[in-house]
Amino acid sequence: QVQLVQSGAEVKKPGASVKVSCKASGFIFTNYYFHWVRQAPGQGLEWMGIINPTGDRTTYAQKLQGRVTLTRDTSTSTVYMEVTSLRSDDTAIYYCARRDVRGSFDFWGQGTLVTVSS
Amino acid sequence: EIVLTQSPGTLSLSPGERATLSCRASQSVSSSYLGWYQQKPGQAPRLLISDASTRATGIPDRFSGSGSGTDFTLTISRLEPEDFAVYYCQQYGSSPYTFGQGTKLEIK
Numbered sequence: 426q427v428q429l430v431q432s433g434a435e436v437k438k439p440g441a442s443v444k445v446s447c448k449a450s451g452f453i454f455t456n457y458y459f460h461w462v463r464q465a466p467g468q469g470l471e472w473m474g475i476i477n478p479t480g481d482r483t484t485y486a487q488k489l490q491g492r493v494t495l496t497r498d499t500s501t502s503t504v505y506m507e508v509t510s511l512r513s514d515d516t517a518i519y520y521c522a523r524r525d526v527r528g529s530f531d532f533w534g535q536g537t538l539v540t541v542s543s
Numbered sequence: 544e545i546v547l548t549q550s551p552g553t554l555s556l557s558p559g560e561r562a563t564l565s566c567r568a569s570q571s572v573s574s575s576y577l578g579w580y581q582q583k584p585g586q587a588p589r590l591l592i593s594d595a596s597t598r599a600t601g602i603p604d605r606f607s608g609s610g611s612g613t614d615f616t617l618t619i620s621r622l623e624p625e626d627f628a629v630y631y632c633q634q635y636g637s638s639p640y641t642f643g644q645g646t647k648l649e650i651k
Contacts, residue, residue: 460640462588469631469642469644470580470588470633470645472639472640472641472642475638475640486639487639520588524635527576527593527594528576528593528636529578529590530578530580530633530635532590533588534587535587
């Protein structure tokens with residue numbers, strides 16, 4: 426069955442960086458795009474970016490441009506999301522999600538809480 | 544950027560009743576690339592409906608989606624206790640892939 430398993434919770438200080446992983450199984454990893462979405466405490470869903478199947482093309486939300494990087498490793502079927510220069514308003518649950526053939530986000534990881542606090 | 548506005552913000556209904564949730568886009572959503580997601584507390588969102596009206600695998604037929612262009616609707620025909628949650632619409636026709644602000648469906 427399709428599974429996306431994310432790395433564990435992180436606590437970071439302002440100005441630091443965080444890298445979250447999302448390990449895929451149960452499907453052909455190299456056939457799919459992946460998105461990242463975040464959700465601040467008590468808030469809605471915010472799209473962050475997308476990475477293509479070969480990992481050589483990414484698109485990011487303008488708000489995060491320059492601070493977020495998506496990568497993927499075919500050998501381990503893992504997608505990564507890194508955010509640099511963390512601020513308190515980056516505190517959120519970060520989700521990876523698979524893009525299905527028509528574009529919807531059909532499977533989601535369990536989420537990773539990133540807390541930014543001094 | 545396509546802005547999605549959901550209404551109402553909160554919907555209070557009883558089990559067995561019919562729920563109608565609305566999602567309006569600031570511009571036409573190409574090819575009806577509109578999805579609906581359900582999120583329960585402490586859980587990741589779950590895809591319910593894609594392409595405005597196609598139920599995802601395993602989703603009960605009491606959930607249905609309709610609409611095109613700028614106006615979309617999610618209908619839950621008879622509410623079950625497990626349906627009380629937050630619902631988001633999302634367009635995936637053009638980047639950035641925006642979400643609505645959500646509708647909270649609560650037990651009356």
